[in-house]
Amino acid sequence: MRLLDISAIKSIIHNIGLTIFYQRLIKQLEEDFSQWHTFYKSPRHAIHYKHGVIELMPCSDDEFYSFKYVNGHPNNTAEGNLCVVAMGMLADVKTGYPLMITEMTFLTAIRTAAVAALGAKFLARKDCTKLAIIGCGAQSEFQAIAMQSVLPISQVNIFDIDTDAMNKFSNNLSENFKQITCCTSAIEAISDADIIITVTAANKNATLFSEENVARGTHIHAMGGDGPGKTELGTSLLKNSKLIVEYSPQSLVEGEIQQLDESYIHAELWEIINGLKTGRENNHEVTIFDSVGFAIEDYSILKVIYEISEELDCGTKVDLIPDIDNPKDLYGLLKQ
Amino acid sequence: MRLLDISAIKSIIHNIGLTIFYQRLIKQLEEDFSQWHTFYKSPRHAIHYKHGVIELMPCSDDEFYSFKYVNGHPNNTAEGNLCVVAMGMLADVKTGYPLMITEMTFLTAIRTAAVAALGAKFLARKDCTKLAIIGCGAQSEFQAIAMQSVLPISQVNIFDIDTDAMNKFSNNLSENFKQITCCTSAIEAISDADIIITVTAANKNATLFSEENVARGTHIHAMGGDGPGKTELGTSLLKNSKLIVEYSPQSLVEGEIQQLDESYIHAELWEIINGLKTGRENNHEVTIFDSVGFAIEDYSILKVIYEISEELDCGTKVDLIPDIDNPKDLYGLLKQ
Known part of the structure; x- marks a missing residue:
């Protein structure tokens, strides 16, 4: 052993x-x-x-x-x-x-980021180069590198209420990306992003940005909403996006989707991987992988x-x- | 760590x-x-x-x-x-x-035997000297020594359908007990026992001995009946003894008591330890600790x-x- x-x-x-x-x-x-x-x-x-x-x-x-x-x-x-x-x-x-x-x-940090990349492989546009990360805690660097392993990411916009955490991220990954930009708000960070990762720690129902802040064609990996009462996105954004989860019974309790109901879930990830349901269909739709870990x-x-x-x-x-x-x-x- | x-x-x-x-x-x-x-x-x-x-x-x-x-x-x-x-x-x-x-x-072998001894401390007569063990598998020696740590056991009668297993037991514990006797049947083994431990492996509804084979005042530690469909004692013996379990909901599925219903359970062990229910009350009653592990x-x-x-x-x-x-x-x- x-x-x-x-x-x-x-x-x-x-x-x-x-x-x-x-x-x-x-x-x-x-x-x-x-x-x-x-x-x-x-x-x-x-x-x-x-x-x-x-x-x-x-x-x-x-x-x-x-x-x-x-x-x-x-x-x-x-x-x-x-x-x-x-x-x-x-x-x-x-x-x-x-x-x-x-x-x-x-x-766990590595597998959580790999799941994000797997989701992006099926749900993000193939030509994504700009990544925004909201929340620069322990998980953030792992997420960025995992995304880069499946997509041609060259620029990363980051935002965290803790400036030290942003500096830590920039220092750790300065050799991995052409450009890393510390932003002064979540909305600034996501303004021209192809992919957004939300990975904040606050244990509350938060709205990091609104539907109108998100460009058409964006893929959002929403992973910080991962427990009862802990969410990061508003319901209007959720309702008007293609929402994918890992396992509905668990996500309805722990994920962003706890704010709505099962009818707003487009698919479980395995259904998309197996071709039973569609992943991304065009360059205009907004996709959300409401990932809670499984x-x-x-x-x-x-x-x-x-x-x-x-x-x-x-x-x-x-x-x-x-x-x-x-x-x-x-x-x-x-x-x- | x-x-x-x-x-x-x-x-x-x-x-x-x-x-x-x-x-x-x-x-x-x-x-x-x-x-x-x-x-x-x-x-x-x-x-x-x-x-x-x-x-x-x-x-x-x-x-x-x-x-x-x-x-x-x-x-x-x-x-x-x-x-x-x-x-x-x-x-x-x-x-x-x-x-x-x-x-x-x-x-696990050690704690299982210690639980048997704890049960015997509250349910067996204080003057027990003769122990019978039916089943000489991996657990048997641990049970014997644990019983000896709380009661003045000097003689052990053993029975197993596997003669090699009985010889193994005798050799392993020859220095621990005054007398160890290999018997030719379960009934012979229990004939003059103060305590009986049933610890056989067969995964079936068995009856190792009957009510009439058990002397008044005996304590039985019934631990081999520990899974659905795996029991060692008949219902007549169970019905006419004082039956104690660890945790009723689990024992009703896994223990000897799976053959009857909750009404035949006298107490959970913790209730006896805490004086909420009586343990042994006299030298005549037969007590059974229907232990499944918890x-x-x-x-x-x-x-x-x-x-x-x-x-x-x-x-x-x-x-x-x-x-x-x-x-x-x-x-x-x-x-x-």
Whole structure:
């Protein structure tokens, strides 16, 4: 059984390169979403406390079983801790034996951005060069690089109420894009964008910009509206766009669409990938991927990172499962 | 964050001694059961496959969050693998940060036996010296030693259809008990027993012995009846005994009581521990603890083993959580 800690994941990403890693992961995500009905899907298991939430997100097909442990503690930052940390496991369905335990704080940021890129591949115009990002938190750089791995993005407009966060973004990605512009408002940032990513942290019903601020033909990746009472877009924009979700029952609770009802959902992403419903049809319509995150996405990255760790022989081998000659003699093994 | 592998757990048990460990664990279990209403309890999450099951069992109070990953693959033995393996995690509820990952195949066997001993403490006669065990699989030795940690057991009668399994039990525990007798039938084994443990593996509705075979005053720890369609005792014996369960909604599906209905349940164990209902009242009644396993039990052993690992500084420190100065700069940490 393999253990991938922070340094193992960093070493894998450095070794392969984030862009190549994204391309491989996006391919896996597309394959897994296309096999939507072969997955055992179930709601996440959550325990809510006064000050946070702890969740288990299991997912499985007939080959691998995966789960992610993830928390959400908004007040952690004040103590110098991350609000969200995660770890995950992959197991062999045939035997039930665990194969790998891994950090998933980085992997969650990476898979979340890869899902955005997968959505854009089907929903954005192919000639997108200008990206706007509203919200420059921990997720923002991952989003920008993932989008660049599927589209010819050269310019990025960013906006955040925290100037330090914008500077951090600019510094981190100065070599990745021709031009990065720090803007003074969300509306300024999106004014000439082909793609908009909304990824703000405020836990409230916000309206970052209005329908009239959005140019025809834009694709919006709305990912900051991802919990009950946490939204970023107004209903007029939602109503007049082509709205795509991952999994309707979950999105109706957690996504932008919680403000409306199921009739405003055009499709689930897997339906577009499989050609059952149309993606983008012309250069004029506004598309919105109202993404909240789904356990299959964790499954996909756990599968990819497991394959890579086997190929490169990374991480540490750990003995968490007894290696036993006589399965009835567990006590004998303990006595040894 | 601490990782406890097989050798760390073995080293802890060798260091402390299994009997002393049981005493500490039984105390913790009693304390946790007595705080029954302070726990966030929820059904286990299970995915059923043609050839097995994979489960997540979460449990939490306001201090610690725990979960166990556990499988059940009856055909694994044919390939030289264990049918059931497990691993677990303990996290800090205040921050949501994981504190420990540990093997739980051994720990599950140990906590299951400790629960049996806790039940016997409240339900068996104090002067029990003769124990009968029906089924000599992986769990059997753990059960015997746990019982001995709370009661003056000196003789053990055992029966299993597999003679090798009985010999294994006798050899493993020859120094622990004055007398161990391999019997030729379950009825012979229980004929003069003060306590009976039923712990067979067959996945069917079985009747290991009948009501008339059981002496007055006996306590039966019925733990092999622990899944739908898997029982070990007949309804006449159940109806004429004082029957205790861990958690009625789960036991009515998985326990011996699945053959009857809720009206035959005398109490949940926590009610007896807290004095809300009576345990054993005299030396004549037959008591049955219809135990199926419950997530609080995993919580208790994870808490104890975490405390001990801190005291003894055992296991390995692993970096599964990013240690970050600026929580908004996850990408910067990856680039380093």
